[in-house]
């Protein structure tokens with residue numbers, strides 16, 4: 001038994017009190033056990049293939065193109081309705097061994113009740129033909145009642161974010177996922193989670209791109225050692241977003257970005273994604289075209305001078321494209337640019 005002097009004990013006590021006082025931010029970072037005997041990918045790769053809107057066989061082919069191009073990271077979700085097609089690609093003999101790539105999926109809103117969390121992940125694993133994920137995200141900070149049809153979803157007031165998170169924490173100890181994280185949280189929601197979580201979120205996936213830079217929000221995560229995964233990194237290129245701000249140029253046709261790319265002898269998509277990577281976010285562009293999948297990967301070699309970065313900072317439009325809050329009857333992104341509590345005037349865009 002270790003005997004400590006009185007002075008040493010009180011120093012230890014003071015240290016312990018300090019640790020407790022630090023609250024959520026002193027949570028141990030996730031130290032995953034190894035779900036498979038081989039060493040899995042150590043760090044989340046800074047670029048991954050997005051899979052929303054990649055349908056059926058297109059999803060299978062896109063994953064094949066990504067692997068042969070040299071991607072080691074896929075970003076999917078149960079609600080994208082294509083996990084069996086992604087699983088077909090993962091099962092192909094040409095695919096790399098499982099421990100060589102990073103696999104993210106997301107828990108859908110109808111499975112937030114604690115008893116549904118593990119079955120939801122097990123279904124995803126079975127669809128993907130794999131035994132573990134690298135990262136499982138709570139897709140939205142919103143629970144839906146599980147017993148309502150998709151076209152009439154009702155918010156489930158009886159299930160809190162923390163209830164769901166606790167069940168997700170159990171998935172790490174069950175070796176079903178190496179890390180857990182969140183997506184689309186507001187500062188208030190994340191703060192509340194950090195106060196009571198046993199496991200700190202490894203990553204936060206949210207919309208950010210040159211038209212919605214949210215630099216302070218990104219910096220906050222980096223300061224607290226939470227990875228930022230930048231979704232829709234090509235801004236309004238996703239056709240689902242085309243009607244949202246009709247006055248805003250498609251980013252790939254934006255004069256500023258076209259000229260910057262031309263100057264550097266790269267494509268506009270590479271310039272935009274390269275900026276996302278240089279600012280320390282993980283970018284997950286989606287494409288089903290082999291040429292574009294290859295093109296996007298080359299953005300890892302792009303770099304900007306401080307002068308260029310300052311000019312890019314001025315290109316922020318605070319334009320958020322993905323906000324289903326109104327149709328769900330909830331307020332999302334409180335306090336953030338383009339969030340439900342901030343109404344942009346047309347002339348701002």
Ligand SMILES: NC(=O)c1ccc[n+]([C@@H]2O[C@H](COP(=O)([O-])OP(=O)(O)OC[C@H]3O[C@@H](n4cnc5c(N)ncnc54)[C@H](OP(=O)(O)O)[C@@H]3O)[C@@H](O)[C@H]2O)c1
Pocket residue numbers: 049050051052053075076139183184205206230231232233234235237238239252269270284285286287288289292293295296322
């Ligand atoms: N957590 C969340 O709530 C959430 C929400 C949104 C998205 N995400 C994730 O983030 C991923 C990426 O976001 P996103 O799909 O919204 O949009 P995105 O990746 O920013 O843009 C995708 C669009 O850009 C086109 N594209 C891709 N590369 C291109 C290139 N080099 N040149 C020209 N066009 C190009 C694609 O067309 P083609 O496919 O026709 O090539 C597609 O229409 C998603 O797939 C998903 O994995 C997560």
